[in-house]
């Protein structure tokens with residue numbers, strides 16, 4: 174059994190989609206990051222940076238339990254464990270890994286900062302708001318060029334790179350990041366294609382009704398962006 178420590182955010186959606194796509198038995202353990210549950214000591218022993226997602230595999234390597242944090246590492250672990258979305262061909266596998274790393278090192282962190290300065294930051298900081306918006310648009314340009322040449326990020330086949338990137342380009346994110354998808358027609362085409370996959374739809378639906386970020390209360394802000402976050 175895979176234990177999935179999860180909350181329905183873009184990084185969480187990645188691993189929920191993966192679990193649904195590979196069709197493995199798993200149990201969802203909600204970690205309400207708005208209420209600060211990511212700071213609980215029991216969760217920290219699984220996820221040292223107090224972030225979702227994380228997994229514990231009861232049947233890990235050597236038949237012993239094994240925990241994994243960082244969404245990209247979880248996707249790779251599950252792909253390697255099941256042999257699904259893990260090409261044997263070295264070139265194909267590294268095409269996937271390059272675009273997965275591009276998501277982990279660029280799309281996630283930069284879009285996240287853009288979202289913070291567009292929406293959550295309690296004061297307007299034009300320099301930061303404009304800088305992260307420009308970087309987000311530049312990254313959209315990279316994705317759009319790539320998807321103009323190939324159907325999926327890693328090439329001809331749907332891969333971990335698409336699973337990791339798609340949740341950051343869903344409508345709620347596009348709106349929060351002040352992106353006009355009409356400027357990126359190849360991303361829009363790809364986005365529409367991925368959104369039709371049954372595994373993606375099932376993954377996105379996990380705990381979705383509980384996701385309420387909206388305008389953060391003082392407590393939510395403290396848990397995610399403020400004092401509680403930096404006390405660890």
Ligand SMILES: N[C@@H](CCC(=O)N[C@@H](CS)C(=O)NCC(=O)O)C(=O)O
Nearest residue numbers: 182183184206224225226243244397
């Ligand atoms: N690099 C990490 C980032 C994970 C991350 O930032 N998760 C957010 C939700 S999208 C979180 O847990 N936030 C809670 C917090 O910041 O306290 C990954 O890809 O797993």
